[in-house]
Amino acid sequence: MSGRIFENIRDIYLRVSRAAMKADRDPSGIEVVAVTKTVPPDLVREAVESGLRLLGENRVQEAKAKIPLVEERTPDSRLSWHLIGHLQKNKARDAVRLFDLIHSVDSGELAGELDRQAEKIGKIQRVLVQVKLSGEISKSGVAPEALLPLLTITRTMTHLCVEGLMTIPPLFEDAAAARPYFSQLRMLRDRTEAAGFVLPVLSMGMSHDFEAAIEEGATMVRIGTAIFGERS
Ligand SMILES: *Cc1c(COP(=O)(O)O)cnc(C)c1O
Numbered sequence: 742m743s744g745r746i747f748e749n750i751r752d753i754y755l756r757v758s759r760a761a762m763k764a765d766r767d768p769s770g771i772e773v774v775a776v777t778k779t780v781p782p783d784l785v786r787e788a789v790e791s792g793l794r795l796l797g798e799n800r801v802q803e804a805k806a807k808i809p810l811v812e813e814r815t816p817d818s819r820l821s822w823h824l825i826g827h828l829q830k831n832k833a834r835d836a837v838r839l840f841d842l843i844h845s846v847d848s849g850e851l852a853g854e855l856d857r858q859a860e861k862i863g864k865i866q867r868v869l870v871q872v873k874l875s876g877e878i879s880k881s882g883v884a885p886e887a888l889l890p891l892l893t894i895t896r897t898m899t900h901l902c903v904e905g906l907m908t909i910p911p912l913f914e915d916a917a918a919a920r921p922y923f924s925q926l927r928m929l930r931d932r933t934e935a936a937g938f939v940l941p942v943l944s945m946g947m948s949h950d951f952e953a954a955i956e957e958g959a960t961m962v963r964i965g966t967a968i969f970g971e972r973s
Contacts, residue, residue, distance in 0.1 A: 776965030799826025905942025
């Protein structure tokens with residue numbers, strides 16, 4: 742297969758590997774989530790045919806319509822859909838049916854609702870906690886000091902598995918400016934692990950700053966524009 746999406750993905754894998762090597766990390770420890778919000782199913786299919794299997798959507802309604810359309814076009818591929826956008830409690834039921842990993846848990850109530858809905862269908866729902874670091878413009882995410890209390894609550898939730906942390910730094914012209922946010926998230930993770938939690942996943946870094954995120958410890962980068970082009 743050839744074409745622009747294929748070329749873009751090849752370029753991203755090269756850049757991921759280079760950033761990993763620069764930081765003395767194993768490139769296989771970094772997963773690329775292709776962000777497919779607003780991208781039509783035929784273009785998503787091209788990304789899958791180029792080898793990507795992790796696909797990120799930011800809205801439950803859009804994903805609900807799109808997932809069957811992508812899967813019927815890629816019948817031989819086992820895809821893993823991730824929710825990367827804010828989740829409202831009343832969409833939790835759909836979310837546990839659609840997504841393997843939810844990156845955006847930001848309250849005990851939401852965690853509890855996901856746990857209840859997952860139990861109903863006999864699933865263990867994998868999630869990340871979204872953290873809002875200082876100065877961040879995004880409205881969702883827990884404050885760093887609220888992370889330990891939230892994780893403590895989720896300990897009793899039998900159908901929820903918290904695998905790590907996610908953050909969205911403010912958008913900077915210069916990717917280097919995002920770096921302190923990435924290192925803050927990593928340090929927060931390290932302190933939290935010292936308190937007895939296991940949080941191997943760090944979901945951070947997007948098209949314009951994923952190399953800085955990898956150098957600071959990202960294990961999952963969420964990339965849209967650099968794969969599919971500008972969203973309309
Ligand atoms: C849209 C989006 C991305 C991807 O952004 P690009 O700049 O297009 O790579 C990543 N993470 C979240 C949460 C998003 O909403």
